[in-house]
Amino acid sequence: MxxxxxxxxxxxxxxxxxxxxxxxxKLTNSDFQLYDIMNGGYPDFDQYGxxxxxxxxxxxxxxxxxxxxxxxxxxxxxxxxxxxxxxxSISGNTLAQFRTLLIKKGFIVIDGCSLHTPENYPPxxxxxxxxxxxxxxxxxxxxxxxxxxxxxxxxxxxxxxxxKRYQIKIGLINRLLPNxxxxxxxxxxxxxxxxxxxxxKCGLCIKLCPYQAITMVEYPxxxxxxxxxxxxxxxxxxxxxxxTKSYRSEGRYPKPIKAYLEKLTRI
Numbered sequence: 655m656x657x658x659x660x661x662x663x664x665x666x667x668x669x670x671x672x673x674x675x676x677x678x679x680k681l682t683n684s685d686f687q688l689y690d691i692m693n694g695g696y697p698d699f700d701q702y703g704x705x706x707x708x709x710x711x712x713x714x715x716x717x718x719x720x721x722x723x724x725x726x727x728x729x730x731x732x733x734x735x736x737x738x739x740x741x742x743s744i745s746g747n748t749l750a751q752f753r754t755l756l757i758k759k760g761f762i763v764i765d766g767c768s769l770h771t772p773e774n775y776p777p778x779x780x781x782x783x784x785x786x787x788x789x790x791x792x793x794x795x796x797x798x799x800x801x802x803x804x805x806x807x808x809x810x811x812x813x814x815x816x817x818k819r820y821q822i823k824i825g826l827i828n829r830l831l832p833n834x835x836x837x838x839x840x841x842x843x844x845x846x847x848x849x850x851x852x853x854x855k856c857g858l859c860i861k862l863c864p865y866q867a868i869t870m871v872e873y874p875x876x877x878x879x880x881x882x883x884x885x886x887x888x889x890x891x892x893x894x895x896x897x898t899k900s901y902r903s904e905g906r907y908p909k910p911i912k913a914y915l916e917k918l919t920r921i
Contacts, residue, residue: 657808659686660697661706661738664720664864666886667774668910670710670740673797676918677706677738680801684808691723692864699730703811705761707752708738711768713839714746716755718882719864724755734811735761736804736820742773742785749822764807764817767800769793772914776885776905777842786911798921839883844898846881846888848873853895859887 661678665671671688678686684704689697699705709720716724716739737752739745745768753763770788773779789797807817850873860868867880868887874896876887888896894903 657684657703657812658701659684659704659706659808660689660702661686661708662689662691662697662723663706663708664691664710664717664723665708666710666717666864666884667889667907669771669774669914670708670738672910672915672918673738673740673769673771674706674708676797676921677801677804680805680921681808682805683812691720696727699727699733703734704808705733705735706738707735707756709740709748710771710774711739711741711745711748712882712884714744714748716748716751717864717884719884721751721755724752724759727759729758730760732760732762734807734817735763736807737763737766738769738800739767740769740771742771742775742788743778743783745770753820753822763820765800765803765820766822767797769797772907772911774885774889774907775839776888776901776907779905779907780901784905784907786913788914789917794917794921801921839885840878840881843883843885843888844900845878846876847897847899848875849893849895849897849902852893854893856892859891859896862886862890 661674663670663674674688709717735756737749739748749766749768756763770793772786772788773784778784810817853873857870859874860870865880865882867877868874889906890908
């Protein structure tokens, strides 16, 4: 029988989700499904032989939504897991944080990978550092090798053999760079506002906010204390009504660009 698996993912712009779909498409001897943690709750981990966790790097680390999701998992009997993250500029310590939190919950982490993708942070895109051509050939090859290793580990699990535990290797730059404070993102981009003249009151920003930091009064209103500056509201507003003093629709990244999706199909 195929090994049953699941990937619990968090994807703000769709880059991470698209990569997870590629992983599932290329896995053999397995029956994998995707689970969006934005929907809340937890799958029954007991029914899976291999569990993946995937997200994007936010300010060189795990987004708070994924970190909190992992902290709230009840400690389980040992389960095999793999970790994966996308990043626009620098991955930072995302994989190391992933591994540490999962081991504390009883997971046996057997592999991990970071994939360079186009940037979705508006100031980076607007400054000409959007990495629209990412991933490179070498980066795509590393991602493909990661999937190959997963298939090899699935074969081991299927035959009741124990895979090797993942020994994370973080480059010198990623190790030395300190995690910037969250307020830096707010300071660079500015305080969010709603242009009432064009706001359609569709409520999409409220639906997509992972931190419940937006409420609808007459128009959407932002709770700065709950906001973690993922900029999903800015990127996805269909009218471009979410803006700051410095940014009004510039550098928006509402969905994966075509070139990135085409590269994933080559794997």
